[in-house]
Amino acid sequence: xxKIITLLSFLCLFTGQLSAQTIRNGIPWTDNRDSVMSAHGxxxxxxxxxxxxFGEYKxxxxxxxxxxxxxxxxxxxxxxxEGIALAQQRDGRLGPxxxxxxxxxxxxxxxxxxxxxxxxxxxxxxxxxxxxxTSKTITGPYRFQGPLLFEGKPxxxxxxxxxxxxxxxxxxxxxxxTIYRLSQNYHYAVERVxxxxxxxxxxxxxxxxxxxxxxxxxNTTSWERNDNKYFTATDLHGPWTFQGLFCPKGSLTWNxxxxxxxxxxxxxxxxxxxxxxRWSFPKQRSAATYVWLPLQTEGTxxxxxxxxESWDVLASTSSHTVVPDFPTTTVxxxxxxxxxxxxxxxxxxRIAIFGKTHDHGCYADIEIRKGKKxxxxxxxxxYSSAPAEGLRYLSPALKKGKYTLIITASPMRPNxxxxxxxxxxxxxxxxxxTRIAITR
Numbered sequence: 001x002x003k004i005i006t007l008l009s010f011l012c013l014f015t016g017q018l019s020a021q022t023i024r025n026g027i028p029w030t031d032n033r034d035s036v037m038s039a040h041g042x043x044x045x046x047x048x049x050x051x052x053x054f055g056e057y058k059x060x061x062x063x064x065x066x067x068x069x070x071x072x073x074x075x076x077x078x079x080x081x082e083g084i085a086l087a088q089q090r091d092g093r094l095g096p097x098x099x100x101x102x103x104x105x106x107x108x109x110x111x112x113x114x115x116x117x118x119x120x121x122x123x124x125x126x127x128x129x130x131x132x133x134t135s136k137t138i139t140g141p142y143r144f145q146g147p148l149l150f151e152g153k154p155x156x157x158x159x160x161x162x163x164x165x166x167x168x169x170x171x172x173x174x175x176x177x178t179i180y181r182l183s184q185n186y187h188y189a190v191e192r193v194x195x196x197x198x199x200x201x202x203x204x205x206x207x208x209x210x211x212x213x214x215x216x217x218x219n220t221t222s223w224e225r226n227d228n229k230y231f232t233a234t235d236l237h238g239p240w241t242f243q244g245l246f247c248p249k250g251s252l253t254w255n256x257x258x259x260x261x262x263x264x265x266x267x268x269x270x271x272x273x274x275x276x277x278r279w280s281f282p283k284q285r286s287a288a289t290y291v292w293l294p295l296q297t298e299g300t301x302x303x304x305x306x307x308x309e310s311w312d313v314l315a316s317t318s319s320h321t322v323v324p325d326f327p328t329t330t331v332x333x334x335x336x337x338x339x340x341x342x343x344x345x346x347x348x349x350r351i352a353i354f355g356k357t358h359d360h361g362c363y364a365d366i367e368i369r370k371g372k373k374x375x376x377x378x379x380x381x382x383y384s385s386a387p388a389e390g391l392r393y394l395s396p397a398l399k400k401g402k403y404t405l406i407i408t409a410s411p412m413r414p415n416x417x418x419x420x421x422x423x424x425x426x427x428x429x430x431x432x433x434t435r436i437a438i439t440r
Contacts, residue, residue, distance in 0.1 A: 021075040021076070021077050021312060021313055021314055022077055022310050022311065022312055022313075023076060023077060023292050023310065023311055023313060024309065024310045024391065024394060025254075025289075025290065025291045025292060025293065025307070025308065025309060025310070026255075026278060026289050026290075026291060026309070026390060026391065026392070027289055027380075027391055027392060027393055027394050028286075028287070028289055028378055028380065028393065029079065029289075029290065030396055031071055031079045031080060031081045032078070032079065032080045032081060033081055034396045035081065036285075036286060036378065037069075037071060037079060038055070038056070038057050038058050038069055038284075038285055038288075039053050039054065039055025039056070039057070039069045039070075039071060040055045040056045040058060040259070040277050040279070040284065040288060040290075041055055041056045041101050041102035041103065041203075041259055041277065042054060042055030042056075042103075042259055042260060042275060042277075043055075043103070043104045043105060043161075043162065043259070043260040043262075043275075044260065044262045044275070045105050045106070045107060045114075045138065046262075047107060047138050049074075050072050050073070050074055051072065051073045051074070051076055052070060052071070052072050052082070052105070052138050052139070053069075053070070053071045053072070053073070053079065054068055054069065054070055054085060054103050054104070054105045054116070055068070055069055055103065056068065056069075056100070056101060056102070056103065057069040057084060058284035058285040058288065059284070059285050060282060060283045060284065060285045060286055061282075063099065063123070063281075063282075063284070064096075064097060064098065064099065064123070065088055065094055065098050065099055065100030065101075065120075066088055067084040067085075067086060067087050067088055068084065068085045068086040068100070068103045068116065068118070068142070069083075069084060069085065070082040070083060070084070070085040070138075070139050070140060072139070075313070075314075076264075076292075076313050077313075082139040083139065083140070084140075084141075085103075085105075085116070085135070085139060085140035085141065085142050086100075086103065086116060086118070086133050086140060086141070086142040086144065087141065088100075089144055092144075093120040093129060093131055093144075093146070093147070094118070094120050094131065094144060097122075097123060098120060098121065098122060098123070099119070099120065099121040099122065099123060099125065100118055100119070100120055100121075101118065101119045101121070101158070101159075102118065102119050102159060102160050102161070102203070102259070103116055103117070103118045104116065104117050104118075104160065104161060104162035104260070105138070105162075106162055106164050106170050106186060107138070108170070108184075108185055108186045109168035110168070110184045110185060111185050111186075112136075113134055113135070113136060113185070113186075114134065114135045114136070114137070114138050114140075114142070115132060115133075115134050115170075115185075115186040115187070116132060116133045116134070116135075116142050117130060117131070117132050117148060117160060117162060117172060118130075118131055118132070118133070118160075119131075119157075119158050119159065119160050121158060125158065125419070128156050128157055128158040129147050129154050129155070129156055130147065130148045130154070130155040130156075130157055130160055130172065130174075131144070131145070131146060131147050131148060132145050132146075132147075132148045132186075132187065133145055134187075145187070148172070148187070148188060148189065149188045149189070150180060150188065150189035150190075150192065155172070155174070155180070155189065157174045157175060157178070158175060158202075159174070159175035159202040159203050159204065160172060160173060160174055160175070160204070161173035161174075161203070161204040161205045161206065161259075161260070163205075163206040163207070165208065165236075166208065169181060169182070170182040170186045171193070171206075171236070172189060173204040173205065173206055173215075174204065175200070175201065175202045175203075175204060175217070176196065176200055176201070176202075177194065177195070177196050177197030177198065177199070177200035177240075178192070178194065178195045178196065178197075179192075179193040179194050179195075179236060180192055180193065181193050193236050193237055194236070194237060194238055194240070197215075197231065197238070197240050198242075199229070199231070199242050200215065200217050200231065200240075201217040201218050201219045201220055201228075201229070202217060202218050202219070202220055203217060203218045203228075203257050203258045203259060204216070204217045204258075205217075205258050205259060205260050205261050205275075206261070207261040207263060207272050209263075209270065209272060209297050210297070211234060212232055212233075212234060212297075212299070212300060213232065213233050213234070213235075213236060214230055214231075214232055214261075214272075214295075214297070214302050215230060215231040215232070215233070215240065216228060216229070216230045216246070216258045216261065216274075216302075217229065217230075217258065218253070218257045218258055221418075221424070222416060222417075222418035222422070222424055223279045223281045223416050223424065224385060224424045224425075225252040225253060225255050225256060225257055225278070225279075225384070225385065225386070226252055226253070226257075227245050227247065227249055227250070227251070227252055227253060228245070228246065228247065228253040228257065228258050229242070229243075229244060229245055229246070230243050230244075230245075230246050230302050231243060232300045232302075241300070243300055243301070243302065246295070246302045246303050246304060247303070247304050247305075248305070250386060251307070251386055252384075252385060252386040253276060253291075253304075254276070254291055254293065254304065254307045255278055255291070255357070255384045255385075255386055255388055256276030256277060256278050256290075256291035257276055257277050257278075257279065258274070258275075258276055259275045259276055259277050260275040261273065261274055261275065261295065262275060264313060266313075266314060271294050271295075271313075272294070272295040272297065273292055273293070273294055273295070273313075274291075274292065274293045274294070274295050274304060275290070275291075275292050276290070276291040276292070276293075277290060277291075278290065278291060278381070280381040280383075280414055281414060281415075281416040281425070282412075282414075282416070283363060283379055283381065283412075283414070286378070286379045287363060287379045287380060287381040287414075288381070289381070293307070293308055293311070294308075294311065307388075307390075309390050309391055310391075334431060334432065334433055335364065335407045335408055335409045335431045335433070336409050336429075336431070337409050337411060337429055339409075340406050340407060340408040340409075341405075341406070341407040341408075341433075342404060342405070342406050343404070343405040343406075343407075343436070344402070344403075344404060344405075345368075345398070345402065345403035345404065345405055345438070349397070349398060349438045349439060350394060350395050350396065350397050350398065350438065350439050351368070351393070351394070351395040351398075351405060351436065351437075351438055352391060352393070352394050352395075352436070352437040352438070352439060353366070353380070353391070353392050353393040353394075353407070353433060353436050354389070354390060354391055354392060354433065354434045354435045354436070354437070355382055355389070355390075355392045355431070355432050355433040355434055356382070356387065356388070356389045356432040356434060357381075357382050357383060357384035357387065357388050357389075357392075357432075358382075358383075358384060358387040358388075358430070358432070359383070359384070359385055359387075359426060359427055359428075360426060360427050360428030360429075360430045361381075361382030361383040361384065361414075361426055361428070361430050361431070361432065362382060362383065362409060362410055362411075362412070362413045362414070362426055362428065362429040362430060362431065363379050363380070363381060363382070363409075363410035363412050363413070363414065364379070364380050364382055364392075364407055364408065364409060364410060364431045364433075365377070365378075365379055365407070365408045365410050366378045366379070366380060366393055366405070366406075366407055367405075367406040367407075367408070368395065368398070368403055368404070368405055368406075369403060369404045369406065370401050370402070370403050371402075375398075375403070376395060376396070378393060378395075379410070380392050380393050381414055382430070382431055382432065383413070383414040383425060383426040389434060405436075407431070407433070409429055409430075409431040410429070411429065413425060413426040413428070413429060414426050
């Protein structure tokens with residue numbers, strides 16, 4: 001029988017409150033329903049003082065389009081579920097058994113309409129097409145309009161991004177170095193600004209600061225993370241200059257892939273916030289997480305020199321732990337296949353789980369029970385090609401009562417193949433927890 005361990009025998013007790021308006025990276029986020037947020041390949045629109053997050057609403061069963069999710073927030077930390085902004089269609093390009101990826105929403109200044117662009121495809125990625133949908137309200141529902149055209153023909157590309165310049169002009173960014181200028185109503189493309197800029201990869205995103213355009217993209221390694229790169233120019237028509245990496249080499253962009261850059265006005269300055277995805281295949285719905293970090297700019301130099309486990313968006317200050325000055329406590333037992341870790345909880349607080357990720361890490365199933373009733377179930381991903389250590393899970397606040405925390409090593413590993421059948425992902429089933437803590 002698995003040994004029952006009293007939580008306070010080896011966990012730290014921190015009685016302070018978690019700071020507000022703090023972004024905590026690399027953990028599952030929950031919305032106002034205590035439901036895990038699913039919004040990948042995302043972007044954010046600031047509208048009437050509120051942030052609206054749009055992204056792929058994933059499943060754990062198949063990589064198919066099930067809709068574009070929409071969440072809203074006043075502070076980028078606490079999110080409200082707004083619903084499915086663009087639903088799966090009955091048939092056609094975004095119907096059943098189709099791919100729909102990297103949705104990007106822009107508010108058109110000339111019409112006041114909200115326009116969403118999205119990559120549609122078949123499951124073999126053999127029929128790519130840039131499509132678009134429109135809505136009179138930011139949360140939708142968005143009406144699917146079909147392919148986005150250039151010179152009367154669909155744009156047959158896959159990874160895409162969007163960029164709205166300071167004058168309101170909208171642009172479509174595409175993989176492998178192509179930019180299109182959109183029409184005044186954003187419904188079609190009117191100019192191919194540049195095409196085939198050498199070295200630009202997938203998941204393109206862009207921002208402008210102090211007259212310099214920064215163009216970010218990833219390499220092509222399927223769901224695997226890689227060292228993303230960037231280019232700069234003073235004009236969108238170029239010339240574009242390759243500047244190298246913006247995160248330390250080998251960090252694999254702090255184990256993430258670029259998705260969007262959000263400008264945040266902070267006093268007299270504007271912070272460029274990098275938004276990246278930590279994909280988790282096949283559990284994209286339950287275990288994939290996010291990495292949002294402040295970008296540092298100095299001339300043409302762009303960098304995220306260190307990984308911030310948590311940081312204050314408004315103050316631009318950071319800390320590397322979920323709460324300041326958090327003491328370290330080592331977990332005395334670790335779960336393994338067929339041997340769960342069980343801990344008794346006796347506090348009306350939140351549970352923070354810290355651990356290592358590496359190339360032998362697997363999924364860990366977290367269960368919190370009150371008596372015999374399951375109140376929380378969450379899967380976390382402990383795989384990464386670049387080893388890292390930090391916060392992996394932070395529970396919602398638990399109501400007063402007695403609970404049991406159960407952590408189980410899953411027999412399922414994060415594994416996948418690309419088009420060439422190259423196998424990526426974990427080589428083992430390790431759940432390497434380093435400490436567990438309770439906090440308010």
